[in-house]
Amino acid sequence: MKSWNKPTPEQVDQALALLVYAEQYRYFFDRLENPEWLEPLRQKGFFRHPPQPIRNDEEGTIRFPPWPEARYLARMAQHKPERVAEIIREMDDTENTNVLGDLVDAMLAIPAEVSAPLVEKAAQWAERPDWLLPEKLGQLIEHWAKGGRTEEALRVASVLLDVLPGERRMEAASKEDCRLPPEPRARFDTWNYEEILKKYYPELVRTAGLPALEVLCDLLEKTIRFSRTREDDHGPEDYSYVRRPAIEEHTQNLGHTIKDALVSGVRDVAELTVRSRKANMEEVVNALERRPWKVFRRIALHVLRVFADQALPLIATRLTNRNLFDDVGTQHEYILLMQASFSRLTEKDQTKILGWIEAGPDIERLREQRQGDNGSAPFDEEITHYREVWQRNQLAWIGSENLPQDWQERYRTLVEHYGEPEHPEFLIYREGGWVGPAIPKSADELKGMSVAEIVEFLKTWRPPDNVFCEPSPEGLGHVLSSVVAQDPGPFAVEAKCFQGLDPTYVRAVLFGLREGFKQARAFDWESVLDLCQWVLAQPREIEGRRVKRMEADPDWSWTRKAIAHLLSAGFDDGAGSIPIHLREKVWHILKPLTNDPDPTPEYEERYGGSDMDPATLSINTTRGEAMHAVVRYALWVRRHMDGQADAEDQPRRGFDEMPEVREVLDAHLDVAQEPSPAIRAVYGQWFPWLVLLDSKWARDNAKRIFPIGQGEEALLEAAWNTYVTFCRPYDNVLDILREQYRHAVERIGCRRDDTRWLANPDERLAEHLMVFYWRGKLSLGEPLLTAFWEKAPDGLRGHAIEFVGRALKQTKGDIPAEILDRLKKLWELRLAIAKKAQQPSDFEKEMAAFGWWFVSDKFDVSWAIAQLFESLQLVHQTDPEHMVLEHLARTVESHPVESAQCLRILAEGDREGWKLYASRDHIRRILAVALRNPTAGKEAERIIHYLGSRGFLEFRDLLEGERRG
16 A cells, blocks of 8 residues: 655645645645545634535526545545545535535445444535436445445435425316326436436335335325325325336336336335345335335236236235225236236136126226216116226236136137227227437437437437326426536537527536536637637527427527636536637637626516526526636636746736736726626635735726725625625735725625625624634724624624634634634723623623633633623623533533532522523533532532422432532
């Protein structure tokens, strides 16, 4: 095994000191291959806080910022699996599936017994899968199953494959409302759902057996309950035969839903459970038939037919069940089982079934139907016809070749008279039946075709007219994207061949290339850029085009946005990124996109406002994403300039090296040309990087980007709120934006009360100021900081104090003494001000937040517990109380009196008693230790008596033990 050198503390500090900018940060982690850096980086807190996604709920799109730390962990997992697993366990939660995908990759590289304790993490991730994450979680299920960790695999599978209720649909019918059954949904698309069941779930079945079957049965039963229009409908009729006439795969099956996927899944798992000998036939059939719904009985009949040689007694019991014989809901599977097994039945059982046929149908039903139609009784001829046709059909169920000789003659006579029944195994047979998803070609079929063949198919295929659940270009495009993403190389080389195709397909190819690039699958960019240039040469609107919503792209606008997203990805630093020699061609494509009409003012008014923050709006519009790409383009150019051999000898010329970027940035700061808040948000989000690229330009344009007092409040809010919520506090940025920080402090509390922003801008402002303070960029008497404490309400001040405490607690190792001294002075000043206040309750949250400082364990214990006691005397509460009590259970050894005093105040402040109950183990330790101290003992006794008066009698034995002692 390869050995690596362990970095010295000096090397770690030197490396981390260079990670000032995002480009350097990403470069470091993407190139780092030494697993010995894991622990030093972990101690520095690098792996604790993964980035969150940026969502657009209205359009269902999400942007997942990459996290180089996760990619590093995935690479190191094979070298230090235990350490990587521990790092993942300590990590904060995130919904960023880009990050989660890398973390699952890491877990896949870790032995099952080491990664299995992370099962609850994986279960949380399974609740929000998107794009490629479901498949990776499916691989993890298989990985754990192969490693013998079936309980963990079952846990994740039950969450990943869970079904959720769909919206109820109401349609009018004949002047009355007719409620149609709601359609349950999964956490991700049906196609991927089926793929997981087919590719990864079987391994779990082979190791777990019946429990794996039970999981899918539970889910299928859940879909049926969610499909009911009445809450009191508990079965057994589920009408599964209507849309799923056959349990086996058949062209008569309609639709492509989660319920269909689960019916097929339960069927396949039941078969595999028998084949892998994880259970016998009787156990599998019983597991199915104890469910109340008919579809499970149908699956059981299907499995009995598949394994007919192993289950003849079970088959005979069901074929001779008159209820099944008469039940249209299970008819198809019953008939197939009859055809396969009638000849194997005993003569007694055959005679029983033939006796039912001899007796004929229920004539009373015919009489009721006839009288209901015209009020008259049926003629004898009608009764005879009805009986004989029914008998012919029932005999067809058995099959002529399976009948005894005399019955074969009777059947031939009936057929000669009434004709041969077609498809007797189906209650209703639909000609031209449709099966499968709304696509004319599956992913596997497309994979088997050359690029030229795919292009030719796309050119010639047309959706059928007036076909139920008809395939659509959108559905075909979705599958095409997935195929391109898995192997983008050939599609990139032949990209020009897609010129002239429908925009839906061109967009699908570009989207697939982007996803492939994100998965580190390199391809040739030049031909792809030629395709992009061709798209931009097309008129944006397509005259006369009319398409149904969600069936095809309305015009070229969506493809133009896809180009912007693709370029943004291609500017990233990594293998396969756009080569710098294509700079001129890239800019000729990117520049027109910065003038795209999307977003229009009407669009922003409709989808922005109180519904969506400008930053989110920007990444889901063409011009907005293009402006993001402009900054990424500039960083891409800068990165390649820095990589030149003589870079250190060249003067830094900022945007003089890339005047095309400056031209676009200047143009879109002109309010007359660009009034969009979404575009202004781009400047806010990238402002620290604009400082990096050209600090003089950033300083000269700060007032234009953040226009204070210029009557452009919406633009100021878009830029500032995006900056403060997206960006970390950088010292060099404070020097430029000090006036903007001052203005933000003055406007605390004036911000509209909405939830559009990814974080509360006032809270993020408070965090920035606290960081600048502990770094020494702001002094205690700084007007900016003083104004914040005067302006901020108690909740916001509390957030600032809590943020400092959380940061202290999350920091591994010692903190420099000068920083701790600076923080002590801040707290002592805030405490003194609170003490002088006429209403201490005005400082309740701020004082309570000191609990985070206390539990951080960074300060001298004597100072920290004295400050905690002072804050408790003022507001009688602390936060987080359970962690404070846990920490007091440790400090009681060295400071028994103070710890007991703090406990007393907390006990008296918890009037409901829930917090006391939850922390009773810590309370018991504090009291037990305090009782052993002569001075603290009296205080502990008083607390025990007080708790007893509140009903907490469990501490009385401590007094008895003290007396015995």
